[in-house]
Amino acid sequence: MARVSQEHLEARRRQILDGAARVFARDGFHGASMQDVLRESGLSAGAVYRYFPSKEAMITALATEVLGAVRAAFEPIAAAERPNLPDDIVHALDRIWSTLPYAPALLPHVWTETLRNEELSTVLQQGLGALLDLWEGLVAGYQRNGWMRDDIPPRDVARTLLACAQGFMLQRIIFGEADVTVLANGLRGLMTLRQPESVEG
Known part of the structure; x- marks a missing residue:
């Protein structure tokens, strides 16, 4: 045979x-x-x-592939000699969106399934953890270059970037096509925020 x-x-x-x-x-x-x-x-x-x-085995395989595609999109950015600022980093979401191996509508199903599927939850935590490691390294680079105050834990900033990316992907699924420039502009605006000086009476 x-x-x-x-x-x-x-x-x-x-x-x-x-x-x-x-x-x-x-x-x-x-x-x-x-x-x-x-x-x-x-x-x-x-x-x-x-x-x-089982279906669960398929779900885990699908999530693993999607997470791999997302990480691959950000690895070149993290490896760049000169760190990109957050408003530039999020433009990689467009590349991710166009190269995802499966329909983006699958993403929220994966996220919610982690609440009942322990194996999938572990896969997702490991995959997102690897992405957070990349972004944490970027934030540490900002701090070394004096671009960001150094009293904020880099992991906290990385988690915030991840929340922005996940939220924007969910908005695209719910509302339809949305230009990632909206997210970039929003981050750029937040990055220019200055605390007003107190006015003495």
């Missing part, structure tokens, strides 16, 4: 995940059944279960 090539195995796995992502993005994880995934992927139950024993 001829051996199945690695390329064939990967193509079949991709076919399954692509079909599952379309179903999950449309119906949600718990609104979709394995039968829905089978129909969407065009494969038999035996073929699908060979790769993924």
